[in-house]
Amino acid sequence: MLERADDLYDEAVAIVSAERAALHARGVPGELVWTGGSSVPGALTRGDVDLHLRVAPALFTTAVELVRRDHAVVHPEIWCATLATFAVEAPVPAGLAVTPIGSEHDLRFTRTWDRLRTEPSLLAEYNDLKLAGESLDPHEYEARKSAFFTRLATAPRGS
Numbered sequence: 531m532l533e534r535a536d537d538l539y540d541e542a543v544a545i546v547s548a549e550r551a552a553l554h555a556r557g558v559p560g561e562l563v564w565t566g567g568s569s570v571p572g573a574l575t576r577g578d579v580d581l582h583l584r585v586a587p588a589l590f591t592t593a594v595e596l597v598r599r600d601h602a603v604v605h606p607e608i609w610c611a612t613l614a615t616f617a618v619e620a621p622v623p624a625g626l627a628v629t630p631i632g633s634e635h636d637l638r639f640t641r642t643w644d645r646l647r648t649e650p651s652l653l654a655e656y657n658d659l660k661l662a663g664e665s666l667d668p669h670e671y672e673a674r675k676s677a678f679f680t681r682l683a684t685a686p687r688g689s
Contacts, residue, residue, distance in 0.1 A: 532660055535573040538622070542568045542579045545620045549581055558596045560585035560628070565643045567660070572653060573646065574660040578623040582639045587630035594628050601626060612636070642682040652682065 535542075542564065550562045566580025567573040585593040594614045601616035604625060608615065612633035618624035629636040646653050659678055663671040 531576070532574045532664065533577050535568045535570055535575050538568045538575060538577060538579070539571075541622055545579045545618070545622070545624050546581065548620075549618055549624075549626070553583070553597070556596060556600070558583070559589045559593050563640070565627075565639050567656075569643060570646045570653065570656075572657075574657045576623075578625065579618075579620065581618060581624065581626045582636075583626060583628045584631045584636055584640075585628065587632065590628070590630040597626065597628060638679065638683040642679050645682050645687065649687070 546562070546564045553560070553562060560583045563582045563584060564579070565582045566578065567575030568577075568579050583593060583597070590612070597614070597616055601618065603609075603615070604617050605615045612630055613635040614628045616626045616628070618626050627635070627639065629639065646656055656678070659674060663675070666674070
């Protein structure tokens with residue numbers, strides 16, 4: 531079931547704040563940013579909170595090892611030299627992606643969500659995609675979503 535990001539805002543802000551404090555307390559390097567549909571006012575979301583830990587490339591392995599100590603690994607099949615994904619304990623579903631700054635995954639996460647925040651036509655297209663996803667086969671939805679985000683990450687602004 532979809533909901534508006536605005537309806538999740540207070541809960542999401544609390545999750546971001548708590549995770550940022552926890553990572554800092556454990557000495558995990560990097561900058562934690564809030565991404566995903568819940569981070570974009572007016573966006574439709576499935577009610578989850580996506581977090582992105584951006585780390586200096588030389589500290590990526592260290593950061594992943596530190597996060598792995600108390601976060602469950604999720605989607606190990608998508609892990610690669612520039613991406614690791616974890617679950618975050620929170621009152622709503624939440625996840626954490628760790629990437630080296632400047633890597634393909636880092637740029638994909640930062641550019642796409644920034645564009646959705648600043649380009650209303652793309653946000654409308656994203657919301658239409660989320661609505662269509664409710665009736666699509668999950669594999670078809672994921673393929674369409676991936677193509678949409680690839681276009682956002684690689685196309686110049688305004689296109």
